[in-house]
Amino acid sequence: MTDRSDASSGDKTPHNGQMAPSKKVFVKTYGCQMNVYDSERMVGLLKPLGYAPSDVPDDADLVILNTCHIREKAAEKVYSDLGRIKKHKTKKPDMKVAVAGCVAQAEGAEITARAPVVDMVFGPQAYHKLPEMIARAARDSGEVLETDFTVEEKFDRLAEREVDGYSAFVTVQEGCDKFCTFCVVPYTRGAEVSRSVDAVTAEVRSLASRGLREVTLLGQNVNAWHSPAPAGHIAGHTEGSTFGLGELVRHIAQIDGIDRIRFTTSHPRDMDDGLIAAFGEEEKLMPYLHLPVQAGSDKILKAMNRGHTAETYIRQIEKVRAARPDIAISGDMIVGFPGETAEDFEMTMEIVREVNYASCFSFKYSRRPGTPGATMPLQVPEDEKSDRLARLQALLEEQKQAFNAAQLGRVLPVLFEKEGRNKGQLIGRSPYLQAVHAVATPDMLGQIVPVEIIGCAPNSLEGALAGLKEKTS
Numbered sequence: 001m002t003d004r005s006d007a008s009s010g011d012k013t014p015h016n017g018q019m020a021p022s023k024k025v026f027v028k029t030y031g032c033q034m035n036v037y038d039s040e041r042m043v044g045l046l047k048p049l050g051y052a053p054s055d056v057p058d059d060a061d062l063v064i065l066n067t068c069h070i071r072e073k074a075a076e077k078v079y080s081d082l083g084r085i086k087k088h089k090t091k092k093p094d095m096k097v098a099v100a101g102c103v104a105q106a107e108g109a110e111i112t113a114r115a116p117v118v119d120m121v122f123g124p125q126a127y128h129k130l131p132e133m134i135a136r137a138a139r140d141s142g143e144v145l146e147t148d149f150t151v152e153e154k155f156d157r158l159a160e161r162e163v164d165g166y167s168a169f170v171t172v173q174e175g176c177d178k179f180c181t182f183c184v185v186p187y188t189r190g191a192e193v194s195r196s197v198d199a200v201t202a203e204v205r206s207l208a209s210r211g212l213r214e215v216t217l218l219g220q221n222v223n224a225w226h227s228p229a230p231a232g233h234i235a236g237h238t239e240g241s242t243f244g245l246g247e248l249v250r251h252i253a254q255i256d257g258i259d260r261i262r263f264t265t266s267h268p269r270d271m272d273d274g275l276i277a278a279f280g281e282e283e284k285l286m287p288y289l290h291l292p293v294q295a296g297s298d299k300i301l302k303a304m305n306r307g308h309t310a311e312t313y314i315r316q317i318e319k320v321r322a323a324r325p326d327i328a329i330s331g332d333m334i335v336g337f338p339g340e341t342a343e344d345f346e347m348t349m350e351i352v353r354e355v356n357y358a359s360c361f362s363f364k365y366s367r368r369p370g371t372p373g374a375t376m377p378l379q380v381p382e383d384e385k386s387d388r389l390a391r392l393q394a395l396l397e398e399q400k401q402a403f404n405a406a407q408l409g410r411v412l413p414v415l416f417e418k419e420g421r422n423k424g425q426l427i428g429r430s431p432y433l434q435a436v437h438a439v440a441t442p443d444m445l446g447q448i449v450p451v452e453i454i455g456c457a458p459n460s461l462e463g464a465l466a467g468l469k470e471k472t473s
Ligand code: SAH
Pocket: 070, 071, 182, 183, 184, 185, 220, 221, 265, 266, 267, 292, 294, 332, 333, 334, 363, 364, 365, 366, 367, 368
């Protein structure tokens, strides 16, 4: 009888001390890339406890919703998802349900009051305590709540993660001290903290040893990253003993195997000359910069507490383009911030025309509880916000299509990352982060291959192999 023989093999712990997967964890990730990174690290941490990742929540032993609080819609989605998960838990009563991430940090115990199906609530600084929290949730019947900001190095206590493909995120900086008046991030992620050069380098080296070709350095304010230079470093591009993001990029670029480096998201206030120069000098740094401006009117930028003007932003873009003329500029825009008049909005349209974005995200202002913007007078009516957003998005779409069309006929190095929808096709990214699909052989996965751009679809480029020689930039 099979179950007897299973029982006699008893202990499922292999010799390395890790438990063979016997339980399933379903993780759903909302929001930004930092949450994607955190989710991967949580899965890595749960693996030695015997949890294998599952694509569906239906019969999972543990469900983790890694949530986002940035706009009302994102936060509300969590509650509708919890409604669905409740049905699965009815069928599998020992299922444990956790709400992690920024909604957990912002709403804390309100979550279990509103959704009793939830067993655990923990914020972004508590992930390394996951094993202990699971044990507590199994032992006690009450809910587990962890929303303190601890100064402990969350990253160093999280286990290695498994990564698919050839490109990975690496969080180098967490938190935000900027306090834009519309934004919840400083409250959900805490103060700005930078990881050390050695910790980041070790993580990137480990990714390179597993065959990864590209890393994207992440932070809510990634260009505010700074840390003491590693021991024995001889100052090259900068004098002194502190590394900024530009130095970190140059340092990481020395790691063999890693051929592409990106970073996101930058703040105009922290865009220093060393980082700008790196775009022109470090060939592994990809020509793509996400630098949100949010609005084009100085009156609105001041009310948002952005700490820059439209003019200073434009000057920075000019500098970046002088360093790397073909760079793709990307950004974020908010329409309908309190006090935004039709005239202010025209200034947003104007700055967009001036910058000419390769891609740009745009949002209607969402009132977030606890932020200064939520109680400001002159809130803009919803239909006005919708009209402005539609006009802005039409312009941004035009710019994006023009940027894509400008690649027609060019040969771009493409890092092939996965198989395409059609047989014989691979999909990868251009240096400008555009998705490119081309007929190519599976052995080209993980390679950077010259591809001639022969077609343009709304969200991707079509390419044809231009040769077999590998290029990196
Ligand atoms: N740290 C990054 C981005 C953080 S959030 C930065 O400063 O650029 C990502 C984007 O969400 C922001 O750039 C902003 O455009 C948008 N956003 C943040 N809060 C918002 C709100 N209350 N309503 C609408 N959009 C918002």
